[in-house]
Amino acid sequence: MLSVEEARARILGALQPVGAETVALSEAWNRVLAAPVHARLTQPPADVSAMDGYAVRAADAVEGAELRLIGAAPAGHPFAGAVGAGEAVRIFTGAVVPAGADAILLQEDARASGDSVVVTETVRTGRWIRRAGLDFREGEELLPAGRRLTARDIGLAAAGNHPWLSVHRAPRIGILATGDEISLPGDPVAPGGIVSSNAHALAALVRSAGGVPLVLPIARDDVSAIAAAARGARGCDLLVTAGGASVGEHDLVQRALGPEGFALDFWKIAMRPGKPLIWGRLGDTPLLGLPGNPVSSLVCGIVFLWPAIAALGGRPDLAAPLRRAKLGAPLGENDRRADYLRATLSMDAEGRRAVTPFETQDSSMLKTMARAEALLLRAPHAPPLEAGSTVEIIILADLGL
Amino acid sequence: MLSVEEARARILGALQPVGAETVALSEAWNRVLAAPVHARLTQPPADVSAMDGYAVRAADAVEGAELRLIGAAPAGHPFAGAVGAGEAVRIFTGAVVPAGADAILLQEDARASGDSVVVTETVRTGRWIRRAGLDFREGEELLPAGRRLTARDIGLAAAGNHPWLSVHRAPRIGILATGDEISLPGDPVAPGGIVSSNAHALAALVRSAGGVPLVLPIARDDVSAIAAAARGARGCDLLVTAGGASVGEHDLVQRALGPEGFALDFWKIAMRPGKPLIWGRLGDTPLLGLPGNPVSSLVCGIVFLWPAIAALGGRPDLAAPLRRAKLGAPLGENDRRADYLRATLSMDAEGRRAVTPFETQDSSMLKTMARAEALLLRAPHAPPLEAGSTVEIIILADLGL
Incomplete structure (x- = not known):
């Protein structure tokens, strides 16, 4: 089984930023600059x-x-x-x-x-x-390539006299949910069936990372249905599947895509939630296969898909910032898989950040995932920890998630 | 002169959340729920x-x-x-x-x-x-009204079988920049003129707060031009002006809008940057008059406009979170105006957050504003501080700014 770090490095190493497009200044907020912006005049122009x-x-x-x-x-x-x-x-x-x-x-x-x-x-x-030029001088670089434009940056580009900006186009991410048991929200639910949540949660995650989602129709658990659906993702910058990736007889994604020319890189990582994770290439299109459990799918989305979209969108060095917090409750020893515990944040008496994992960490519990404020990281084989120990966390709001 | 806190309370006290609209689940990411979401089924439906x-x-x-x-x-x-x-x-x-x-x-x-x-x-x-109901049970509240929907929330609403959600419509914010000296980016610049940056920076700020900006044509420094432009903002939930609000003979906004039925609440606050700040009502439309200096306009936008849009958008209790940091350089005594210093963030040797204000704090320096990562707050009459003292800051990324 691959480590999380190695898996992420292999994913990011295979991706190139998408090309640029010209957008009006008024549409450029939150987009990623594809070229630096230089001042076209001196500001102020005179004393x-x-x-x-x-x-x-x-x-x-x-x-x-x-x-x-x-x-x-x-x-x-x-x-x-x-x-x-x-x-x-x-x-x-x-x-x-x-x-x-x-x-x-x-x-x-x-x-x-x-x-x-x-x-x-x-x-x-x-x-x-x-004095003339107190703010900036003609020709000076105002904003570097690769910067996601804030409201303040838009003001600066305007002051530098730019009506148009060159930004990376938003990466187009195909999303394919598979499973006989799932139906779309509002559609009839079969006996024993559940409502599909992965595709729309991942679509929102794609938007928060600056991509444009393309939600493909749900594919039944059937080799030809999955193959046909995947063909609908041609022209995407990345195809994401959810479900059909686990270890049993219903591990269909690989079987369905093999005849379509799928080249597998890896399919198993030492991580919880989320052991089954597929990475490869379907023709020209990189393919990331996420687990079907909604929490696993979202956690793997945060750890792998979010930085992948950032890299496609012109920000190759962006990763979730790791922050530190005091542990609010003791933790047992970890096994050989890196763990990403859903957790809440609070402030302790001395104003330090405290993080407390939810007691039940089942990977089907979407309500817990929605209420989480952070993921608490545990390395493989991490020893037991007392309450008050310092741990590393990802704060979900840092990623707009 | 009003304090910042009193001014903000008067602004927020005058605003009511806008109404709701029905949007598809796939369009609901980052919108604010106007009604709670209850589970329409039990999840899992059986063991x-x-x-x-x-x-x-x-x-x-x-x-x-x-x-x-x-x-x-x-x-x-x-x-x-x-x-x-x-x-x-x-x-x-x-x-x-x-x-x-x-x-x-x-x-x-x-x-x-x-x-x-x-x-x-x-x-x-x-x-x-x-077990059946491990995640949630039919009828249970999954998401409260007033919540800005994350990707995880979208997944939870999907799992609860909601194809549609009731969200606050995005508040419509008119933006009116005034001044004989300003021109639109890319348009001819007159001698002694500058390129207008406020309107587009504020429009991006409106988007980051969840609003929809309506950028009105630039109004010349002329009573009838400003009055005509303001009439174009009818139907907006809030009209923001930039410029024309200072103390001199060119304080035109109030003169222009008086005959249009403008009812002034206040126009001066004890704050730097940004002393001239107008708040009142033009007919049915609340009006916020920001200073014309680009940095003043953005800082006042962060301190007053951002929470005003949040309140209109159904999140009345939202304010910029105040955080603490160690001061990276000594600071002199403050005068009677609350100060919002543009500053950068770093980590000190012990992993604590440090904040260092830029040496020059001129309110025309948009480049400094764009490079800032935080605003360092100084209360009126605050005493001098040594490097290493604890200060309060607003981290701009916390607001998506």
Whole structure:
């Protein structure tokens, strides 16, 4: 059985980022830059006022001096002339500082009447002037390739005068749930059957990782049905199957896809929940086979599918950040499989993060999975731990999950 | 001047959640539930096998015993008969346990040949059986109203047999940038002009908070242009303006909107960046006037607009979580305005979170804002702090910002 780390490395090593597309700035939020963004202009473009007040020569603007008002410079309407000795120009935040002026007299430090401005507080040279290029200069790199764009980044790209951005297209992920026992939500449920939850949970996980899901029709537990469904995933960047991957006679996915040209890389990992995990390639399409249990499918989705979509989407080095927490309850020894326990978070008396696994960790319990706030990681053969020990966790909210 | 807390309370106190809409389960990810979701069935619907193996009577299945195979129960195909003394039924994960059986013999603990199954490891009563209702029971509340749906929640709602969900519609937020000096990205820039970044940065912030932005055309610094633009926001759940709100002669928003029926609540808060902040109501539409400086506009957007959209969207109690960190550099005394310093995060030698403010905090520096990972909060009149002191921060990634 492969370790989790080796399995993930083999998956990520086989994936290349998808190509780029051009999107409008207004559609680029949360997308991943395919090329760096350089400033197309200098910001501010010239020395500008940081406040409302008067553009003056500092040498003249000493307390008690009276200056002569010769014009105004609102933002967007530069003053055409120059400020001479004993002169002042009314100026507003963001407006270009007129030639000759070397400081801003704040309006609360002046008494104005008609064309006279009396200085009530001496001004320092350069005060309240934002220099040209304070924020950035033309040609400077504002945002690097591979960055997922925040609202702040969108503002910066706008200020750099970019109406369009080059981003990785969203990876297209086919999702194929298999099983005679499953039906779609709202459809008739057969005796002994259950409602399919994997496909739609995984589709939402795909969206949270920045991909576009393609939910294929449910395939019955039948070699030809699975093969036909998989053919529907041509053109996807990755095909994910859920179910049909376990060890019994109903391990159908491999049997169905073999004649379709499926090249298996591995199919078993030392992990709980989720031992049966298939990785290979169906023609040109990478294929990830997840277990059918809903919790196993989601945990393997978090550990393998989420970083795979990130890598396809231009963020190859992204993994779930491992964080530390104090253990809220004792834990027994672990066996040879890495364990991902569903757990809740709290703060202990000293304000430190505490993590407490749910008592029952059955891989069919979706309600527990939905209520979990973290996955608590246990290495293979980890020794028993006392409450209060430090453990590693993945916080699900860190991944938007 | 109002405190930040009082201003936010007045804003949130004036807002009601918007109504609900019905969306398909496949479109419900990241939406906010308007009504709780109850299970429409019991899961599992009956006692089912947790493993691949044989359904047996525990009393018979002792090491060395030979059982007679009388049929098979794959998932979705319940075995119609009953398991009698000395009998076994082949069973697979998720399949209904046949009548008469009270335990599962694992396939790796059995040696099968023809219709004979030899037990190689004694079985315990009830072992490897998932009881009906282990995950949830019909009628049970699975997800509460007000919850923003994760991928895991989508899976749980699917398993509960819901093809449709009732969610709050996304609040519609009008965004009006004003100013003679600003132009849209890619449009011609006038002498002394700059490219408008606020509207698109705020639009992305609206999306990250779950709203739908409506970016209105830029309004010139002119009373009638601003009034006409504001009329275009009718039907929005909230109108946000950026710029035109400062203290000088160019404080146009209030003058323009007065004749349109604008009822002001407050317009000045004790905060940096962002002193000029307008809050009121234009007819039926709440109006939030943000400062024009791009950093001020975004910081006020984080502190006031983000929770306002959350409240409109059905999450009235949501605020940016305050976290603690060690200060990476000393800080001087604060004045009477609450300060929100742009800062980066790191880990100190002992694995504790450290926060270091950027040296220059000018409210025009969008590049610094884009590179920030946190806002460091300083209360009015906060005393000087040594490096290593504990401070409160907002981590921008916590808000998806």
